[in-house]
Amino acid sequence: MEFFALAGQNLLSPIVLSFVLGFAAALARSDLTIPEAVAKGLSIYLLFAIGIKGGVGVAESGLSPLVISSLVAGFVLSAAFPFLAFALLRVLSRLSVTDAAAVAGHYGSISIVTFVAMTSVLDGQGVPFEGHMVAVAAVMEAPAILSALFIASTRGAGRKISGELLHEVMLNSSIVLLVGSFIIGWVTGPAGLERIEAFVVSPFQGVLCLFLLDMGLLAGRGIRESRGTLSGGLVIFGCVMPLVGGAIGLGTGWLLGLSTGGIALLTTLCASASYIAVPAAMRVALPEANPSVYLTLSLGITFPFNLTAGLAIYFALARMIGG
Amino acid sequence: MRTHAAKRIEIIIEAPLLRRLTRLLDEAGAPGYTVLPVLAGSGVSGPWTRDGQVSAAGGMCTVIMVTTPEKAEALMQAAFEIVEPHIGIVSMTDCEVLRPELFDRSAGES
Numbered sequence: 001m002e003f004f005a006l007a008g009q010n011l012l013s014p015i016v017l018s019f020v021l022g023f024a025a026a027l028a029r030s031d032l033t034i035p036e037a038v039a040k041g042l043s044i045y046l047l048f049a050i051g052i053k054g055g056v057g058v059a060e061s062g063l064s065p066l067v068i069s070s071l072v073a074g075f076v077l078s079a080a081f082p083f084l085a086f087a088l089l090r091v092l093s094r095l096s097v098t099d100a101a102a103v104a105g106h107y108g109s110i111s112i113v114t115f116v117a118m119t120s121v122l123d124g125q126g127v128p129f130e131g132h133m134v135a136v137a138a139v140m141e142a143p144a145i146l147s148a149l150f151i152a153s154t155r156g157a158g159r160k161i162s163g164e165l166l167h168e169v170m171l172n173s174s175i176v177l178l179v180g181s182f183i184i185g186w187v188t189g190p191a192g193l194e195r196i197e198a199f200v201v202s203p204f205q206g207v208l209c210l211f212l213l214d215m216g217l218l219a220g221r222g223i224r225e226s227r228g229t230l231s232g233g234l235v236i237f238g239c240v241m242p243l244v245g246g247a248i249g250l251g252t253g254w255l256l257g258l259s260t261g262g263i264a265l266l267t268t269l270c271a272s273a274s275y276i277a278v279p280a281a282m283r284v285a286l287p288e289a290n291p292s293v294y295l296t297l298s299l300g301i302t303f304p305f306n307l308t309a310g311l312a313i314y315f316a317l318a319r320m321i322g323g
Numbered sequence: 324m325r326t327h328a329a330k331r332i333e334i335i336i337e338a339p340l341l342r343r344l345t346r347l348l349d350e351a352g353a354p355g356y357t358v359l360p361v362l363a364g365s366g367v368s369g370p371w372t373r374d375g376q377v378s379a380a381g382g383m384c385t386v387i388m389v390t391t392p393e394k395a396e397a398l399m400q401a402a403f404e405i406v407e408p409h410i411g412i413v414s415m416t417d418c419e420v421l422r423p424e425l426f427d428r429s430a431g432e433s
Binding site: 218225280295 | 339340343376379409410
């Protein structure tokens, strides 16, 4: 009963409704658009704000073995998920090795906006979470890309992983901004946050709404323009893989001894799929893979699924096992 | 006004590959180039737009350069090496320029 109340609350929250507005506007072929520069500005703001807040959280709680074990777990999970996703894709779809490897890479990496949306749910419920989960998010961005390229290359597809590609993957803008702002928050602590609170904390929810409006527009446009690209099996994969990944994240969070909020965040990270860092890396390293498959699946199926149903499920399960 | 024959090479390339392309053009002796953003378009994979995009993955760029007819072939080859497995267009057209020395780096060096 509590789950349905939470799911209803989540569905009627400003962030989900903003996403729905964008999605509906795109499907209805409205001329509503967010300019590229504004969308990038909003994303920089969100990454910066969440990084600062995470760093301040660690400054308050201090470094503990839990931080190290969470980071290691995040790295291992991100590297391992593409193998699981690839195997699932080979069962559920008829994608080529290259396409399946590219899609698998997206599901090992993470969606920082889904993570941010979960922090918003936790804040709304008054549930605290470990600040270092932001660093875990940053750690989980890149390993999946390398695993996906490994899968492709061992099956005769893809290219050699060059030093240049490795540099781009490890130092992509999301990772640099998240880690950098996390360190700023950690170094400056609560006193530093107090000085920029009016910019970093208060407008956060409103900016998140605008960003999700843009995500809705992109997802709706992607679904509209790629009709027929995704088979039934792929759509099933887009909804099942988050649940499988989320279940593994849930168990890992519990084994690590994270708080209820921390378990919910790790579950969300494991359940989400990338649509920023991984697509760019795949265009460079696996150009033969069809971008409309992995982008539509990640942004048009998994992201809306997580936002509308997944977050409530993951939070309810985290509360169940986290107490 | 006296004009001189030159070649104009235009490369439309995926945004994530831009840095690789310009580096290769520099190595191939390109006299210079101009990079322009591309807003939207339509091709084999259907229509696309940069509106609202956060990732570079769906974006395209245009690289334009003017060079001497002698150097054009090598630069086209360098550009094609990068674009070949990717989405993009490489084209070359004849054009006329007023100051040919600007488009021939070797002339300035000799």
